[in-house]
Amino acid sequence: MSKSLETGVPRGRPRSEKARRAILRAAGELLESVGFAAVTVEEIAARAGVSKATIYRWWPNKAAVVTDSFLELTSPEIGFVDTGCAVRDLTAQMRGLAHVLGGRSGRFIAALIAESQTDPEVAEALREHWIAARRAETRPLLRRGMERGELRGDLDLEVAIDALFGPIYWRMLTGYAPLTDDFIDRLTDHVMAGLRVPAGGPGIRTNGE
């Protein structure tokens, strides 16, 4: 998001890496403590011991700094695991996400999603660096499940990911109900098994309840 002139040989005084880091750290702290709307470039500059001009030299506006700050601070978070059971692995991943969203990153992401409704660059950054990354972590699990025969062979991976993770983000954003482990478990259960009475084997449930 920050500028880069790509001019072969760099001329002049090089950009201060120290300042850059101080700015991103300050922006992150502020976002966390007061929320996006209340973050101020003036305050970021003050906290980072940096001039406003330096911030505006490298980022076009507040949203860009804050977004960069987020991307900088949230890289390798939710790991893979392979317990041999896709459902268990997916549940673990979903719990992991719910946990992250419940913590400091949650406020961060909620704020960015909010901002992304107005600012296309934030939206793009969010999609590219957060959403795409998370989805990329889930696809292998689903594929593995399909290969092993745990999951339906005709799955649409993207739709499946939406079905599993969409509800989690939705709850975070609306606060309609809490993001408890119990919720995650029920969600996994419902989506994995399906809401419908299984079409499956004749005789199994044909006789009603």
Add this chain to the structure above:
Amino acid sequence: MSKSLETGVPRGRPRSEKARRAILRAAGELLESVGFAAVTVEEIAARAGVSKATIYRWWPNKAAVVTDSFLELTSPEIGFVDTGCAVRDLTAQMRGLAHVLGGRSGRFIAALIAESQTDPEVAEALREHWIAARRAETRPLLRRGMERGELRGDLDLEVAIDALFGPIYWRMLTGYAPLTDDFIDRLTDHVMAGLRVPAGGPGIRTNGE
């Protein structure tokens, strides 16, 4: 000191209903065209041919006006239908929502969700007047499906609703992928049937494990 002493009969010039409507309409138009952050009370007043004081006399701040504007303009519910098939009815409802979210109300709701991340009153209004209303429309469908044996008898209604509708909102908010009818159909299919290979039916797992 209170605006209305509740003495039965109001005295003085009554509130201008015309002004009220003009304000809400102007707020709605603005929100739609420029997004929440860019809406200004000054502009609402100008468009509505109304003074700022009149706005602030009746609403505490920008968010309240815009929220009211939304509530005023989104009474028309997405009706029920009962075709006898719960899945079909739910799909219809989901398609209906997707259609609404794709239109002007979509921008409206997205803006309010964004604002609600910061403003608890907007969050509350949104939950109460939009989210609760939508969920209330879905519950009977699910119950009917359970009673008829189309849907699992042990459904957690709230989780089911999240599973069905959460992904739709999530896509709208992130723009990760479009809200097409095809997506709705696949989503319904995946959630209704479940992602997992059914425990039941013979033949499906012919190769054993």
Add this chain to the structure above:
Amino acid sequence: MSKSLETGVPRGRPRSEKARRAILRAAGELLESVGFAAVTVEEIAARAGVSKATIYRWWPNKAAVVTDSFLELTSPEIGFVDTGCAVRDLTAQMRGLAHVLGGRSGRFIAALIAESQTDPEVAEALREHWIAARRAETRPLLRRGMERGELRGDLDLEVAIDALFGPIYWRMLTGYAPLTDDFIDRLTDHVMAGLRVPAGGPGIRTNGE
């Protein structure tokens, strides 16, 4: 210099006379104490207990406020007198000016002259409200002197005024030499010896040296 819409009936909250005066007083104090270049709108606002917006609502920029401040504070200053002797009256007026220029108004006027080199509006205000006013005070004295036969009958009033007062301003601006009473006296003497009808009767010096 400040705005005036001249819209017959005034609407809305009337301009705060108190704020206006506080601004002009603050601007004047500042100009006096730190000089034009160091005057800051921010500081004027702070001193006057007024918001910057209020200043910019009524004046287009710093120069305008300071100029207005000057005009406000320097109206009726150097009086007329008629002692019966034009030379004496003019000398008194010149001493008066020299005295004023040596005091707080001197810094003020020097600053405005400086600013007027760049800002045409300041130049105009200065010409209209200071220079024209001063010249208007001198013309009657010169005319009186002409009528009484103390001064040459073919005087060009404007040139005479320039000849008498130009050197005073010039010394103030360059600081080349001090504005003492002695200087004024010598200046009057030198210039008057020419403005005055020559004492020399015919024959007095006709024969040269």
Add this chain to the structure above:
Amino acid sequence: MSKSLETGVPRGRPRSEKARRAILRAAGELLESVGFAAVTVEEIAARAGVSKATIYRWWPNKAAVVTDSFLELTSPEIGFVDTGCAVRDLTAQMRGLAHVLGGRSGRFIAALIAESQTDPEVAEALREHWIAARRAETRPLLRRGMERGELRGDLDLEVAIDALFGPIYWRMLTGYAPLTDDFIDRLTDHVMAGLRVPAGGPGIRTNGE
């Protein structure tokens, strides 16, 4: 630490005379075209194809560069002439000055006078290099006139110079009236009539007193 240790042989890359000239030329052009206040070091550097650091290495601030630029470009003195008539010579000199002040140097000098109200160094440079030089050109003319008996023997040279030239600068600075040749002639006439030994022609005061 001092820039030149005076150790006889200078070490390192010598100062670029080309850069120096380019800077002064650029400064002069800028001052002329936009006025002192609008001149920026940044722009000087850009025009001169020079870095800001180079400017600040050799001049303490903007005023110094501009002043130097002026001094560099205004060496060509306004020569003397001796026609045998002091009045004629002085008039020629005054016309010469008026002409100079009406041209590019006029803007230059006006800008420096303006700046000198705030910056003592500019004031000093102006006095030393411009004002003193001009006065030095006039004194011999006045002395010659006194010796020849054209001018009063008791002249105060400094006051006389102020009386002759002060009005010219004053008109230039205020723009109260134009610096025409006609003005110069009338000014000379008015002031000379007093500086000069009265011709005391017969008939002038025919009516006696």
Add this chain to the structure above:
DNA sequence: GATTAATCGAGACGGTACGTCATGTCTTAGC
């Protein structure tokens, strides 16, 4: 019909943050 009281429009007010700009200092690499 006059009085009363709350509304309305207009728009000025103190504040706060914005994003821009110029200053004068500094840091680097290259000549």
Add this chain to the structure above:
DNA sequence: GCTAAGACATGACGTACCGTCTCGATTAATC
């Protein structure tokens, strides 16, 4: 040791909204 390039801290600029506040003018219901 000088140079060009350009990043840096500082601090004022002028703008835009915020939410509050006076005004004089409306507008009904009550007297």
